[in-house]
Amino acid sequence: MGVDEGTGGLVRAARGGDREAFGLLVERSWQRLVRLARSVVGELEAEDAVQDGLVAAWARLGTLADPDRFDAWLSRIVFRRCLRAHRRQRGRVSLEAVPEAPVSCDPAASVSAWQLLSRLAPRQRAVLHLTVVEGMTDAEIAPLLAITPASVRAHRRRARESAARLLQGGKS
Structure with missing residues (x-):
């Protein structure tokens, strides 16, 4: 790949069309984003909301003013996708949405x-x-x-x- 592996360098490479750089950014953020999404939409919808946010982020990467603020920018996009998913979920009750309790x-x-x-x-x-x-x-x-x-x-x-x-x- 040959790019600066810091966040700013990866964002600049991804803006240039480098999917591998964007993949590294996603890999670094995935667990944190899924935890954020779970806190809003629950276990079942979390990964879908994160993936929707990542698709939107890839498409709008050129609008990010400061590449070093990528994490906060991406988190806001994912959070907004979670809010949309939550609005769609309203009124639906699913026993599957209740996470399994830890053994202890x-x-x-x-x-x-x-x-x-x-x-x-x-x-x-x-x-x-x-x-x-x-x-x-x-x-x-x-x-x-x-x-x-x-x-x-x-x-x-x-x-x-x-x-x-x-x-x-x-x-x-």
């Missing part, structure tokens, strides 16, 4: 937690996932979701308030 986990608690999270707004669910599961800071989450760090804090607060109401048997 109480199955009833795992299902209840998933059901609780699935009732939160997609952005609130994503903020909670990125904070709790991924261990990301507000400053790291903000560019991924195209919001400010203050908005990240507000979404997390609303998510916790909604979760508390749901646990008490109220509506979100």
Whole structure:
């Protein structure tokens, strides 16, 4: 391939039509993107949403202003695809969407937690996932979701308030 293997170099090569460079970028981001997608659309739709986002990113690679900001740019595209998928899913209930509980986990608690999270707004669910599961800071989450760090804090607060109401048997 012969290109700079840093993110910026790979993006520049991919812009020139180098599919292998884009493949390396995808490979580096895949697991993180799938985790982000799962936090919004659940296990079954996550990989499809990521793939849709990757197709869109390949087509729009020329619009990326700063190649070194590729990860945040790609995450925003995937997040938007997840929001679209979530809107299409609304109202559909599938037992298959409930992930399998880890062996050491109480199955009833795992299902209840998933059901609780699935009732939160997609952005609130994503903020909670990125904070709790991924261990990301507000400053790291903000560019991924195209919001400010203050908005990240507000979404997390609303998510916790909604979760508390749901646990008490109220509506979100």
